[in-house]
Structure formats: C-alpha cells, structure tokens
Amino acid sequence: MAAVSQSAMTAEPSVEKPKMTARNLDLFYSDNQALFEVNLDIAEKQVTALIGPSGCGKSTFLRCMNRMNDTIDGVTIKGDVTLDGRDIYDKRIDVVQLRARIGMVFQKPNPFPKTIYDNVAYGPRIHGLVNSRDELDEIVMTSLERAGLLKEVKDRLQSPATGLSGGQQQRLCIARAVAVSPEVILMDEPCSALDPIATAKVEELIDELRSNYTIVIVTHSMQQAARVSQRTAFFHLGKLVEVGETDQIFTNPKDERTKGYITGRFG
Amino acid sequence: MTDMASLMEDRAAAKVISDNLRKPVDWDSPKIARNIKKRYAAERRFKIYGLAAIFLALTALFVLAGSIGSKGYSAFYQTYVQLEVTFDKSVIDPDGTGDPEVIGRANYDGLIKSALRERFPDVTARRDKRNLYGIVSGGASYDLRERVLENPSLIGQTRSVWLISGDDFDMLNKGYIDPAVPEGDRRLNDQEVGWYNELVADGAVDKQFHARFFTNGDSREPELAGIWGAAVGSFYTLIVTLALSFPIGVLAAIYLEEFAPKNRFTQIVEVNINNLAAVPSIVFGLLGLEVYLNVMHLPRSAPVVGGLTLALMTLPTIIIASRAAIKAVPPSIRQAALGLGASPVQTVTHHVLPLAMPGILTGTIIGMAQALGETAPLLMIGMVAFIVDVPGSALDPATVLPVQIYLWADSPERAFVEKTSAAIMVLLAFLVLMNGLAVYLRKKFERKW
Numbered sequence: 284m285a286a287v288s289q290s291a292m293t294a295e296p297s298v299e300k301p302k303m304t305a306r307n308l309d310l311f312y313s314d315n316q317a318l319f320e321v322n323l324d325i326a327e328k329q330v331t332a333l334i335g336p337s338g339c340g341k342s343t344f345l346r347c348m349n350r351m352n353d354t355i356d357g358v359t360i361k362g363d364v365t366l367d368g369r370d371i372y373d374k375r376i377d378v379v380q381l382r383a384r385i386g387m388v389f390q391k392p393n394p395f396p397k398t399i400y401d402n403v404a405y406g407p408r409i410h411g412l413v414n415s416r417d418e419l420d421e422i423v424m425t426s427l428e429r430a431g432l433l434k435e436v437k438d439r440l441q442s443p444a445t446g447l448s449g450g451q452q453q454r455l456c457i458a459r460a461v462a463v464s465p466e467v468i469l470m471d472e473p474c475s476a477l478d479p480i481a482t483a484k485v486e487e488l489i490d491e492l493r494s495n496y497t498i499v500i501v502t503h504s505m506q507q508a509a510r511v512s513q514r515t516a517f518f519h520l521g522k523l524v525e526v527g528e529t530d531q532i533f534t535n536p537k538d539e540r541t542k543g544y545i546t547g548r549f550g
Numbered sequence: 551m552t553d554m555a556s557l558m559e560d561r562a563a564a565k566v567i568s569d570n571l572r573k574p575v576d577w578d579s580p581k582i583a584r585n586i587k588k589r590y591a592a593e594r595r596f597k598i599y600g601l602a603a604i605f606l607a608l609t610a611l612f613v614l615a616g617s618i619g620s621k622g623y624s625a626f627y628q629t630y631v632q633l634e635v636t637f638d639k640s641v642i643d644p645d646g647t648g649d650p651e652v653i654g655r656a657n658y659d660g661l662i663k664s665a666l667r668e669r670f671p672d673v674t675a676r677r678d679k680r681n682l683y684g685i686v687s688g689g690a691s692y693d694l695r696e697r698v699l700e701n702p703s704l705i706g707q708t709r710s711v712w713l714i715s716g717d718d719f720d721m722l723n724k725g726y727i728d729p730a731v732p733e734g735d736r737r738l739n740d741q742e743v744g745w746y747n748e749l750v751a752d753g754a755v756d757k758q759f760h761a762r763f764f765t766n767g768d769s770r771e772p773e774l775a776g777i778w779g780a781a782v783g784s785f786y787t788l789i790v791t792l793a794l795s796f797p798i799g800v801l802a803a804i805y806l807e808e809f810a811p812k813n814r815f816t817q818i819v820e821v822n823i824n825n826l827a828a829v830p831s832i833v834f835g836l837l838g839l840e841v842y843l844n845v846m847h848l849p850r851s852a853p854v855v856g857g858l859t860l861a862l863m864t865l866p867t868i869i870i871a872s873r874a875a876i877k878a879v880p881p882s883i884r885q886a887a888l889g890l891g892a893s894p895v896q897t898v899t900h901h902v903l904p905l906a907m908p909g910i911l912t913g914t915i916i917g918m919a920q921a922l923g924e925t926a927p928l929l930m931i932g933m934v935a936f937i938v939d940v941p942g943s944a945l946d947p948a949t950v951l952p953v954q955i956y957l958w959a960d961s962p963e964r965a966f967v968e969k970t971s972a973a974i975m976v977l978l979a980f981l982v983l984m985n986g987l988a989v990y991l992r993k994k995f996e997r998k999w
Contacts, residue, residue, distance in 0.1 A: 354888060356812050383891030393882035395901060406890045409900075456886070463890060 298514075302327040302467060302497040303348060308362035310343055310352070317343050321362070321523045323516055325467070330489060330498045332512035332529065334505060336544065339518040341501045345469050348499065349385040350378050366467070383410055386460030390472040392452035394444035394459070399436050402444045402455055403427060406463035422462055429495075430458035431488050450481020457488060461496075468492065470500040474507065486511050505545055509533050517541045618978075622971025628760035628773060629715040629723040631685055631749060633665045635694065636708040642698060643705055653698055653705075658691035662713065670745060681742055685749075687714045689774040712756065717772040717965035722746055723755055726964055737964065763972065767940045768954065772965030775958070777976050779940045783853055783933070783948030784922060784980075790857020790944055791864055791921050796914055798861075799868030803910075806869075807876040808898050827866035834863045835927025843931060851932040851947035859927045864917040871913020875906040908992040915988035919981050925952040951977045 301324035310318035318340045325331050325348075333341040343352070350371060352358045364371050371381055383406070394402050403423045406412075413419040423440070427433040432454045436447070444455055453473055460468055470489070474482040489498060489511045502508050508515050509529060516526040517540070525532065525541045536542045576582070639646070642656040666682050667673065673682050690713040697711070698704050718737045721727045727736055729743045738746075749755045766776025802823075810816045838859030842848045848855045879902050887897040903910075928934065933949050934957065941948035949957070951973065958970040 349889070351885070351889065354884075379891050379893050381891075382889060387885075387889035389882060389885060389889070391882055393880075393886040395883065395886065396905065405887075405892075405900075409890070409892050409896055459886075459890065 298324045298326040300327060301325055302367065303499075304363070304365045305344070305347070306363045306365075308344070308347060308360070308364060310340075310347060310361075311359045312355075313357040317521050318347070319520075319522045323523055323526060325497060325499055326514060327497050328493060328495070329513040330493050330500060330511050332508035332515045333499065333501045333518060334503075334508050334515060334544070335518035335524075337503075340521040341516075341518045342471050344518065345471055345499060345501050348467070348469055349382050349387055351382075351387065353378060383463045384465055385467040385469060386463065386465035388453070388456050388460055388468065388470040388473045391476050392449055392456055394447070394452050394455050396443065396445055398441045399427075399444045399447070399455060400440040403458050403462045406459060410463055412463065426458040426462040427455075429461050429492065430454045431484065431491075432458055448481070450477050450484060453477060453481070453485055454488060457485070457492075461492070465496065467497045467499065470498065472501050472503060475503060482507075505533070517544060519544070618971045618974050622968055622973075622975050624724050624726075625763060625968040625972035626760055627724075627757045628762070629720040630712040630756050630758050631715045631719070632710055632712050632752075632754035632756070633662070633669060633686070634708055635661055635665045635711045635713075636668075637661065637698060637704045637706060638664075639706045643702075648702060650699055653702065654695060656695070656698075658694040658698075659688070661694060662686050662690055670748075678741060681739070682745070684716045684742070685719050685745060687716045687773045688771055689769075690714050712758070714762075714773055715755075717963055718742075719746065720773055721964050723757065724968075726968075763969075767938045768936060768949070768957070769938060770936075772961075772963050772969055775966070775969055777951070777954065777973050779937060780949050780951045780954035780973070781976065781980075782940050783856075783937075784950040786853035786941060786944040786948065787856040787860060787928075787933075787950055788918060788922060790854050791860040792914070792918060794858065794861035795864040795868050795917065799865050799914070799917075800872050800910055802865075803869045803872030803876060804898055804903070807873050808902065809894065823866050823869050827870060830926075831863050831924055832926040832930065834859055835930030837862065838927060839930045849945055849947070851935045851937065851949075852945050853933075853941065853948050853950075854944040855931050856928050856933050856948075856950065857944065859931055860921040860924055863924065863927060864921050867917035867920065868910075868914050871916065872906065872910045875909025875913065876902060878909060879905045904995070908995040911991045911995065912988050915984055915991070919984050922950075922980060922984065923952050923977065925950075925956055928953050929956075951980070 303325040305321050305323045308318055308321040309316065321340075321344060323344075333345060335341050346352045347360060347364055348371075352360065360372065366381070366385065369376070395405065397405075400423055403426050404419055407419060407422050413422060424433060424437075427436065432451060435451060436455075444452065447455060453476070457468075457473075473489075474485050477485065486507060489500065492498060493513075500508075500511065512529045514526065515529045515532040517524045517532065517536075517538075519540050525536060525538045527537075532541065533545060536545060638661060641660060642658075643649075643653055645652070663683055666685060667679070670682060673679055693714065694711070715723070718727070719742075722729070722738055722743065723746070727738055729736075729738075733740050746755070762774065763776050765778050766774060767779030769775040806816060806820065810819075838855060842855045842858055843850055848858075883901050883905065884897055887901050888894070892900065928950060932947075934953050935947060935949065936957070937947050937949050939946070955970055955973045955977065958966045958973060
C-alpha cells in the first residue's frame, strides 16, 4: 500500500482548468488489474507525454480517454474520466460523438485503403460536418495543410493513401484526425514505426498542433517526450508514479523510480 | 527456500549449457558434412514427392476429362436420315382450308411412315415394318409439322427431307453398335443393318450438330432428350439458394465476428455452424422434405424447395468463409474508423465489409458451386421426377443438372451413355464458369492495405 500513498503524494495531478481529468481510475483486463488509482489532469492546449517501461499501462490509460477500451472484451473500468468537467463514461454520453471530439492517432500508420482525399474526408462525411463539396474540399485541404502534408500530396489527392511512405501515412492519419475538429488528440507512440527524418517531421507537427489542440502522447523515447511535451507523466506497473512539468521531470525527478527510468537504470 | 534451491539448479544447468557453447565447432568435420548431405537429400526427396503428387493429380484430371470428353462429344452430333417425303394434301389438309389449326393436327407420323415404306417397298411383315419405322425418331413428325406450318406451299409436293433418326440407328451410325457382333447380341438385327448400309450407300445418312440437346427438356427418347430443362431448373434453384444464403450467411458472419459477445452461447453457435458444414447433404434433404413439403406444403419437385434446401446446406460454408474473410481484415482499420468516431455499423459497412468482400464472394461461389453439383438432397424433395417441360418459374416442377445426369446414367438405352457424359461436360463447364467468376470478382474487389 506504500506505493499507492506514494503515488498519491508525488502525483500532482491538478493543473488550472484541465481539459481532461482522471480520478481514481482502476482498469481490469478480466481479472488482471492494469491501472491502479490513476489521477491525472491534462492541461488544455499543451502536450502531455506519458512515459514508462513497456506494459506499464500508459497506452491502456490513453485508450481510456476516448473509450477505445470499450471495444475490448472483458475490460472493466472504475473511477472517473472527464472532458471539460463531464464524465465521459456517463451513460448519456454518446461514444461516437465523444470519439469525434477526442481524436486518436495510432502506433502503426493505418490509412484506409482508399484515396488520400477520401481518407481525410471520411470523418467530416460520417459526422455530417459539411453541406457542400466545396466545404469538404476546404476541410480536406486545411487538414492536410495542418498536418504538413499538403505540399507533398496536393497533386495526387485521388491516388491511394497506401502508396505514401510510412511518415507520410502517419501525417495523413493526423490530418484525418484533425479533419473532424477534435478538441483532444491522443497519440499512441505515433513515431515508433517511423525513421528519424519522418519522426522529426511528426514531432515538429505536434509542436505546431499544440496551439489548436490538446495533445496526449505516449512515447517510448524520452528524448521525444523532452522535445515535444510541456508536461510528462511517468507510469510504472500500472501506477502513475510522477507527473509534472517536463523540465522538472527530466532534470529534477522527485521519485527514485522516475530517476531510475530516465537515467536508464531500468526500463 | 525452495525458490532458492530451484534457482541454484537453474544456474547449474545454465553453466553446463554455456560450457558446451564455449566449445568451438569444427565446421569441416565429417559429421557436419554428413549432416549437410542428409539435409540436401531430404530436400530433394521432398521436391520429388511434391512433383509426384502434382503429376498424379494432373493425370487423374486428364483421365477424367479425357474419358468424359471421348464418351460425351458424340452427343453433340445427331444422325439424320434423308427421305423423300410426300406432303400429301389428303393427309395434311383434305378440305384445302389452309387453316393452321387443321394443318397442325395432321398425321405427320403417317407421312414419314409411308415415306419409309416407299423407300423400302419390300418390307411387308408387321414386325419388320415396326423396325423400319424405328429408323426415324418419333420426334421427326414435329419437325415436319413445323416445316409445313412455316411454309404451307409444301402441301402436295414431294421433297427430300433430312429427318432426325431413332436412337438405335444413331448408335449404329456413331459406331457404338458393332455389326460384327452376332445378331442376337445386338439391338439391331441384320435386316436393319442392311437398311442402314443401303441408306449410307445412297448418301442419305448424315451427322449434324445436335442443337436440340441444348434446347430441349428431358425425353424418354434419347435423340430428343436435352439438357436445357435441367439447366433452367439448376438456374432457378441456385437463384433461390443465393438469394437466401448470401444475405443470411454474411449477416450471421458479421454479427458473430464483429458484434456478438464472446460467451458460452456464441461458442455453442460457432461449434454448431462448423458441425453443420459437415452434415451429410441427404440429411438436409430429409429436413427439406419434412419442413417444406410436409409442413409448409410447398410445391413438390419445384426449384424453390430445392433452393431452400440447398440454402440450408450452403449457409455454413458461406458463414465460415465470410468469418474468415472478416477476421483477416486488419484490426488497425477498425480502430482507425472507431477512433474517428464511426459507429460500429459504419465501421463494418464502410471498411470491414468492402475489404472482406473478395473472401466472402469466393466462399459464396464455392458454396454455390457445391450446391450446383448437389444431388442427394434434391432426390428427397422430388426433383428426381421425369419432367419434360422446361420450367417457366421457380414454382414449376423441374430437375437440375446433377439429377439429370443421375437419371440418364440410370436409363437403359445405349444412347443415354453419351448424353450422360455430355451432361457432365455441361455441368463442369458451368462449374468452371462459376470458379472463373470467383477469380474475377476476387481480383476486382481486392484492395491492398
């Protein structure tokens, strides 16, 4: 029980006007508990990085934030997750709409096997966000522009998205997420399948997107967390060990485990 | 403490292994060389086995196709006999009315018989005459009637006309009856063979393309029997089967794969579907007999009942193939759609189903091909009946291609042997066509991701 009280002590979850919050979040895969009493605030229009060794529950936590865990059998969740102060696990919340408000980018680029245009246009189409072809064109162009992809693909919007390179595909996935005007974008190790150049581009993009969106990113690379995030949360064995300003976490961690992880002694 | 002890044991074991690892390997030693030789021999053997298997399969295929083809190709030709037919006005239209109804009712059979009597005037005995009339098929009178109805000016004239020959005569002409065999052991006696030789000498016997085989329904007379009735019956049956089993099968597969909770009940359903796929088809026939005919009183021998029965049989195949195809769609596509806020149904209809479609269609067509070749369940529901008319709808009595093959194979007349093989060829052609369609559809819908 020492660990629990310690995490309660070192985790300083509260930020002013959090976009999203998690309170006392427990998650079970059937009988295995994967998250223990996680308390975390996500600050608005900032990048929050979730770091920690493999299997520590950071991706699981990320998927709790847009209820992607609902699609997995045998998952039970206790505790609260809120978006703008409203519980997202409330029965009255429409999960489809929720996922439109909280976009997600996955580890492996997963464009639909359609054209580049259709990939980006899919979200606005199914949510009925546009009234005319021109509006849709505009959304697609803006989204591609925001994802820093427009220049590379504007001459081949009607060619298949699967023909793009891995880095381009991942930026396309970001454009696709941006196209439904989400408030929060969750990124699950978005660069783990990319080469260093593509990674640099995506990181740059994340930094730019920060001005418009609240971003939560799971990463295995501590350098990446240090580069792109303003706040960092360190998970270990399903518990949130420490959270704080990224500078503070990396230069002056309060918890021994955090120190051990970021200096490379375990993990 | 036991933990500690086991740990020590592990350490000790690890030490032995690492000692072995430290020993350098002599890659040039005879032992290693022997090992390599053995490996190469094994790979060569394996290759030979594979080639032998393919060779055997191909040989079997060629033997099958060859035997069917060599027996069946002659069914596409039919012997015709040329006779001088007098279109006697007193027989066809005695009152000179020109009324098609009167002309249609006339005794054309009599005209043919008198033509035959004129051709062979020395035949007088009653039995011999009956044999003589066997030269020309009973169906020839219909041809004659058509001819006169089309061209009434023929009435009163004498024309030389090619008439379709009877089946025994046809067999003789095609070489299936050997005149060298003692008279008592063959279908045609010496006198009949003599007539044949005489006609051949006159150039009055000819083989022509047998279009009737493709346009007629079944008949007791082999030379008049055709495959079209069975083909149409098969068509209606398959339409009913497809219309039922495709939507039901695909929906069941989608539900089981994408929406159903994974619990005991769905497990039982799954096991049962897999078992159903292995149930002998005759059992489905009995089920169809009881449910569709005895309880629901649907028309006997009708393609609609055949289709319903075959749909039961095809469903498991389609469900299993569709589930496999749906399962093969990468989960990342579903996540991408769900992550964008697509509802589960949108995810399935917009992404999963289009990507699974090639596999689903392949499975469906394999199931349909299976249904096309199915005989046993249809015997149970009366589609084995002798039906002459080409069915006009799925409610008319009909038979199907494989049952037609079964019926012909069972018929005593020698001429049905070639019909059987020809029907098999037609059935195989349909199967090849359907499989070709499967390949085409798979290629067409295939998308890379």
